[in-house]
Amino acid sequence: MWKKIKQIIFIILILNVLFIIWGRFFNPPITITQIGGLFEYGKLQRDYISYDEMGDKVKKAVIASEDQKFFMHDGFDYSAIEKAMAHNEKGKKIRGGSTISQQTAKNIFLWQGRSWFRKGLEAVYTFIIEKAWGKDVILARYLNSIEMGQGVFGIEAASKYYFGKSSKDLTISEAAWIAAVLPNPKKYDPKNPSPYLTKKHNWIMRQMRNVSLK
Template sequence: MFKKIKKFIFILILANILFIVWGKFLNPPITVTQIEGVITFGKLERDYIPYSEMGSYIKKAVIAAEDQKFFIHNGFDYKAIEKAYKDNEKGKKVKGGSTISQQTAKNVFLWQGRSWFRKGLETVYTFIIELVWGKEVILDRYLNSIEMGRGVFGIEAAARYYYGKNAKNLTKSEAAWIATILPNPKKYDPHNPSKYLRNRHSWIMRQMNNVTLK
């Protein structure tokens, strides 16, 4: 029995290593979150594109909105994590302390949820992809795989869904609007924004001026 368990663990670890290495060169065939989107909304709108075809505006927009220290941290923004923890202790509405790297690890390898077990796995995967993939690949996988609408995944599908154009042709404002809805793309709509979303969009537009792509 012990040998079988040991063999299973070995196979599991080996499969994960191969998946991580493979992920450096190719986007995931499908993710758990994408499967959930198919089940919930009955569709999967997704079109993986190369990093070079995404355009600079959306890269700047998501960095401005989600993780302005993306190019200088090691996968974790400790100040943001500490703030989120303190806000949670005070009973405040918690804003995500997750970096783009953490979100990529979650969306590519794991599932949605707030359990400590999932968070622990996310930490391990984040640490590894920072070492193996590097920033450009992480941002590529993030923009190709994350949910950007109901059953809509990745920036190319989102650009077509919301604006009827390719991602590389998005204007600065359009890219900022897509980044604006990322905290809750199932709920928020860039074509019918609340006052909160309009204010957030304006803030992202200003912050994009401070983002320099590596």
């Protein structure tokens, strides 16, 4: 029995290693979150593109919105984590402190949820992809796989869905609108923005001036 368990663990480890190597060069065939969107909304709208095809505006907009220290940290923003923990201890609405690297690990390898087990796995994958993939690959995988609407995944599909154009052709304002729906794309809609979303959009546009892609 123990021998079989060890064999299963070994196979799982080998498959994970192969998937990580695959992810260094290719986008994932599909993710658990994408499968969930397909079942929930009956569609899977996505369009994988290369890092260079994405254009700088949407990269800067998403970094400004989600993780302004992306190119400076090692996968974890410890100050953001501490602030999130302090905020959550007050019993207010739960706030996350995840970096783009952590979100990429979750989106590519894992599932949505807040269990400590999943967070532990997320930390392991985050550490590995920071070492094995590098920042540009992590950002590319994130921007191709992130949920951007109801059954819409990735910034290219989102650009075409919301504005009818490729992501490289977005204006600064349009890029900021796409980034503004994160991290709750099922709730917010750039086509019909709430006062909160409009305020966030304006904030992202200001923050984009401080974002460097290196």
